[in-house]
Amino acid sequence: MEALEAPDETTTLRVLREIRPDLVDPYVRALPAARAGVMRRLLGALWREGIVDPRRLSASPQRQLYSTAPTTVTADGVAHTHPARLLEALRPTGHTDRLVRELDNSVANLALGLANTSANTSANGAAHDLVALEQSVVDGHPLHPCCRTRIGMSTADVLAYAPEHHPTVRLRIVEVDPARWRTAGAPRPPLLPVHPWQLDRALATGLVRDTGRDLPAAPLMSLRTLAPHDTPGEHLKTAVEVQMTSAVRTLSAAAVHNGPLASDLVATLAARTAGLRVLGETTTATVLDDHGDPQRALGAVWRQAPPPDAFVVPLAVLPHRPDLLTPAFFGRLVRLLLPPLFALLRDGVALEAHGQNTLVELRDGRPTTIWYRDLGGLHVHQPRLEGAGLPMPPLIGALPTDDEDELRTKLFAAALSTVLTELVHALAPEHTTTAWDTVAATLHTTVTDPDDRKACFADTWPLKATTAMRLADDPLDDLWCHIPNPLR
Structure with missing residues (x-):
């Protein structure tokens, strides 16, 4: 079977010279930032997921987790600036060659998006337009080193279809x-x-x-x-x-x-809460x-779709909008977001409330309503649902679960370990403690189920081990790791 396309830096550059020569110089200038962005994500995964012995690395993955500076990492005495070359040198157990190919593609596509943004300064998400806002997110998943993989698409396909290139x-x-x-x-x-x-x-x-x-x-x-x-x-x-x-x-x-x-x-269930609506x-x-x-x-x-006259912003956009994401805005968002999410959890539904699925409506710059979309990733717990007075719908596949830990993991990994953690790190460092204090206070007053409350303040929070999954024999089987709970 012929391998699916996965252009790397060299292939992408060759294609640009043929079909988009205007992007060649911006692309070359964007490559160091793209390598650093994927390297940051890879280092974070190596730390969180226990993939390699950190003593083999010169850089502390924990310190590098949210760094945006160009990153050079020494592994076994050899310096690397490219995440794919670093992984080749480390050779962790599993399907390393597959992940190396994906990292190469992720870097190339991230650089392509950065190049197009620099070449097209009018393409920004400043307008109160949902399409413009969504297309303004160039760098993809905040923690996944394969944040910009499009395995199967050529460079021309990415330019023609990827949102960061603003196509019709x-x-x-x-x-x-x-x-x-x-x-x-x-x-x-x-x-x-x-x-x-x-x-x-x-x-x-x-x-x-x-x-x-x-x-x-x-x-x-x-x-x-x-x-x-x-x-x-x-x-x-x-x-x-x-x-x-x-x-x-x-x-x-x-x-x-x-x-x-x-x-x-x-x-x-959302109709029983304040502040949450479903698309x-x-x-x-x-x-x-x-x-x-x-x-x-x-x-x-x-x-x-959200109402066309509403100013609705996906949470994934907020780290890129410091004009919106102020400490006061963060506090209001937390107090709006967490109560309905944990009310639904109490009643038996865990939403996969990550930054792409979860949106906030603003009026006069203030968060007023949470909108949730894409129901494919939630979990439903029949005993809790029946305790809330609702029958279990005839769902199939992975949505139903009888495991309360599995139920909590779905919500915690997306909303706490990923979204809130990213938003806090997007704030200035002097606001970090106050931001987490706001989260803790909101959870204390919101979470009524004792087991859910205990999990909120446990030593660790769960997070999907996406890089370990890419190395595994079956990359679709969910694997989980745990990160230190910042509320502790």
Whole structure:
């Protein structure tokens, strides 16, 4: 089987000389910052996840975790400025060559995004426009060293489809035999929007027919989720067989089945709290093959968009907006965000409230409402849900869990270990202690379940071990590590 494309620095530079010579100099200038950005993430993972003996490294991964300066690391006496070369030298147990390839691709794509931003100074997220805000995030996941992998896409594909390059993406509408069309939620005619990168692969299955009709759209922070130009109240999640960070972004049968059910459940619980609203998945769809099996690469999700007149900001944008993220703003955000998240946890639903899925609405610069989207990653605990007076919906796959530790881990790893930790580190150092004091005080007054409260103030918090997962035989199996609890 032919390996999927994963352009490294050299390949990307060669392609730019051919198709975007205007980006060549900005790209070369951006490479040191891109290498340092991925190196910072890799060093953090080596420390958190126990991947290598830290005594082999000259730099303390803990000290480097949030550094943005160019990073040189000596491993076994040899200096490295490139994360992929560092990993090659360390050779940790597992699939090192696979991860090296991904790190090379991550650096190249991060440099490409930085180059395009420097070359296009008008492309910023200052406007109160959700698309502009989402496309302003150039560097991807804050902790994952594969923050900008697009395995399967060429350099030309990344320029054409990645949000940080501000393209218009023309989704293609394909027709599906009604007998092969399976939907959940509100019914829709058998017409499937297909990402243009996926189109040839979709047509090659023989299960869909090209209508020749296009749907222009803007990619959001998640490359495969787009805002159609003509339907401002709706977003579309598509299936693309491209690995971004840790997963190939297709749509499972469980995601299609669960989306509207999970949306209704979370909306019901959110209505009992103040400050949280859900962007529901109104319709999900997939295509069946000759055996009646849903095809992961042929699916779509129609999701509600935030109100077009509201100023709504994904939490992942805030570290890049010091004009918004002040200490006072952080305090108001914490007091708005944590109570509904822990109310839902108490009642049996753990949201995967990371920076891409969780948004805040602002009025006069003040946080007023939390919006949550993308229901595929939550966990639901039947005994807690029934204790809250709600029946367990017929969810399938990984969403249901009977393990309370697993339930808590889903929320803690996203909201506490990742989002709040990143936001605190984005503040000036003199505000760190006060910021964590605000988090602690809010949790003390918010969390009523004794086991949940105990976990909030335990010695450590859980975090997904994303780099160890990329080294593992099965990179899709969740692995977890633990970081020191800053509230201790």
